[in-house]
Amino acid sequence: MSSAKRLHLLLAPKEKFGAGGAGAFALNALETTLASRWRHGITVFGTPVANPFPSVSFQPIAIPRWPLRGRNIEMVRCYVTEIRRAPPNLIEVFNRPVMMDHLRRKLPDTALILHYGNDPRGMDGSRSIAERRRLLARCDAIVCVSDFIRRCLLDGVDDPLAERVKVIHTGVHAPAAFPEGKKKTIVFVGRLVPEKGALELVQALVRVLPRHPDWTADIIGARWFKAGDAPDSYEREVAHAAAECRNIRLGGFRPHEEVIAALQKASIAVVPSKWDDPFPRSALEALATGCALICSKQGGLPEMGADRAYFLSDVTADSIEAALANLLSDDSERIALQHRGFDDFPFEIHRTTARLDDLRQALITP
Numbered sequence: 434m435s436s437a438k439r440l441h442l443l444l445a446p447k448e449k450f451g452a453g454g455a456g457a458f459a460l461n462a463l464e465t466t467l468a469s470r471w472r473h474g475i476t477v478f479g480t481p482v483a484n485p486f487p488s489v490s491f492q493p494i495a496i497p498r499w500p501l502r503g504r505n506i507e508m509v510r511c512y513v514t515e516i517r518r519a520p521p522n523l524i525e526v527f528n529r530p531v532m533m534d535h536l537r538r539k540l541p542d543t544a545l546i547l548h549y550g551n552d553p554r555g556m557d558g559s560r561s562i563a564e565r566r567r568l569l570a571r572c573d574a575i576v577c578v579s580d581f582i583r584r585c586l587l588d589g590v591d592d593p594l595a596e597r598v599k600v601i602h603t604g605v606h607a608p609a610a611f612p613e614g615k616k617k618t619i620v621f622v623g624r625l626v627p628e629k630g631a632l633e634l635v636q637a638l639v640r641v642l643p644r645h646p647d648w649t650a651d652i653i654g655a656r657w658f659k660a661g662d663a664p665d666s667y668e669r670e671v672a673h674a675a676a677e678c679r680n681i682r683l684g685g686f687r688p689h690e691e692v693i694a695a696l697q698k699a700s701i702a703v704v705p706s707k708w709d710d711p712f713p714r715s716a717l718e719a720l721a722t723g724c725a726l727i728c729s730k731q732g733g734l735p736e737m738g739a740d741r742a743y744f745l746s747d748v749t750a751d752s753i754e755a756a757l758a759n760l761l762s763d764d765s766e767r768i769a770l771q772h773r774g775f776d777d778f779p780f781e782i783h784r785t786t787a788r789l790d791d792l793r794q795a796l797i798t799p
Contacts, residue, residue, distance in 0.1 A: 438797055439521040440471055443512055444479035445529045446504040450491055451482035452688050457714050458527040458550060460689060461603060463489060468604070468786040471793060476521075478512055505531050505557070513539045522797040530558030530568055537571045544573045544796040550603075550711055553586045562589040569594035573796050576789065578603045579712035579733030599792060602736065603712050604785030607721040607778050611771075612697040615723065619650040619757070620699040622692055622715040625668045626656060630705030630729070630748045632667070635674045635681060637753035642680045645761045651695055655686040696722040700767065701760055704728040707748045712736060720774035721781075725767045727756045741774040 444450060448459045455463070459479070463486050466475045472489075481493035494515065500507035509532040517539070525546040526532050533547055547568065553559035559568055565586060568575065575598045577583040583600050619638070623629045631652060638650045652675065656665055664672065675681040687695070696702060702719030704710070709732030716737055719726045726742040728734050735744070743760065745752045760767040 438471065438474050438523070440475045440523045440525065440793065441512075441516065441521045442466070442475060442477045442525045442527070443509070443529075443532070444477065444527050446480050446496060446508045448479055448527070449482050450477055450479045450486055451484050452486065452690070453482070453484065455486075455689060457603075458548075460714065461548075461550075462527065464606065464782050465604070465786045465789060468782045470787075470790050478515075480508075503531075505529050506535060508532070509535050523793060528556075530556055530564070533558065533568060533571045545571065546574045546576060546792070546796070547572045549575060549577045549582050549586060552582065552709065552711070554588060559586070565590050566592050566594075569597055572597060574599055574792055576601050576792070579736050581709065581733035581736065582711050601788050601792070602780050602785055603714060603717060604780050604782035605714060605717045605721050607775075607781045611775055612723045614698060615700045615771075616698045617645075617648045618695075618699040619648065619701045619703060620653065620695055620719075620724065621651070621703050621705075622653045622696070622718070623704070623713070624656060625652075625654050625671055627667055628706065628708035629654075630707045630753075632671050632674060633707075633748055633750045634703050634705050634753055635671055636750035637757060638681055639674060639678045640750070640754050641757045641761065642678050644758070646680065648761060649680045649682065651682050651684055651699070653684040653687050653692060653695060657686075693718065693722065696724055699724050700771070701725045701727065701757070703753065703757075704734070705745065705748045705753055706731045706734065708732070710734055716742070717780050720778055723771050723775045725760055725770040726774055727753070727760070738774075738777070738779075741770075741777065743770060 442462045449455055450459045462477050466489050476490040476492050478492045478494050481495055485491040494511050496507040496511050520540050520543050523544040527548045528550050559565050569592055577600050580600050583598055587595055621634055625631050696718055702724035704716045706729045712733035716728055728742050729745050729748050743756050
């Protein structure tokens with residue numbers, strides 16, 4: 434595809450488009466751009482970072498430290514000022530519905546896509562049914578990372594413009610061949626916050642690992658997507674519980690490439706979300722790297738596929754212990770689960786990005 438058409442991806446102010454602190458949306462912007470047939474016409478706009486991801490056009494947008502209108506509105510205002518003399522053919526906003534009114538008023542002829550990765554009902558700009566109806570009119574398309582998020586967006590909304598809401602599952606890279614050299618390792622990747630279920634997992638590991646002393650567990654993550662912060666009370670509670678078993682290692686925050694390397698070597702990954710997790714990358718990356726996935730049924734997680742994961746009935750130390758004990762004791766079941774997730778993986782980044790590219794083309798081609 435020629436770069437004659439120009440696309441802008443606008444990140445939220447808190448997103449860091451660099452390896453040192455990228456969250457899910459920054460990684461999604463990076464990876465979909467690299468996989469896109471529109472790649473050479475795409476520019477990512479976001480908060481200035483010291484070392485932005487290479488190989489992708491990035492334009493920093495600096496906003497005042499104490500903006501009067503709030504950081505999200507100030508970001509979009511500064512962006513519009515930056516590009517108003519040469520607006521793109523399409524603007525895509527990541528997870529910030531509050532930006533859309535300003536964009537539509539200032540750029541009435543530019544196609545707009547809003548990407549949702551969280552429940553719209555808890556976000557400024559889409560909390561109420563009236564706000565969500567207004568968004569349908571403001572946006573040319575709304576892309577949801579899961580059907581669960583689509584249902585949340587349309588909760589109580591009866592509007593013919595609902596056809597503008599599309600489900601395009603998050604995609605991740607998947608190797609062509611099953612990773613070799615799997616170790617007897619269990620991995621958790623995620624923020625160390627109560628809703629992610631890390632404490633219940635550690636409590637289960639303390640019980641099950643002594644019965645399987647040749648297995649170890651890595652807990653990778655911190656409260657935020659960066660290293661160096663002092664631990665909060667929940668992180669200390671997780672660390673205190675983990676100290677009861679020498680086979681549990683707390684790794685803290687790690688750059689994305691280190692996370693993928695850990696998953697490629699691990700045999701089991703656990704995503705014990707206690708909240709309605711929209712469609713977590715950690716679960717996708719576990720499947721793509723050949724891990725046997727244990728996860729909850731919260732939010733969009735069931736959309737991973739009924740046969741691709743071991744789904745917990747609820748998230749407790751007892752339920753996680755039972756799942757782990759089953760997979761640690763039964764090599765054939767664990768290996769079969771690994772291959773079901775890996776061999777039948779519909780969320781490969783080029784496949785999902787092709788669907789997004791088709792939508793882009795439909796919106797900006799006369």
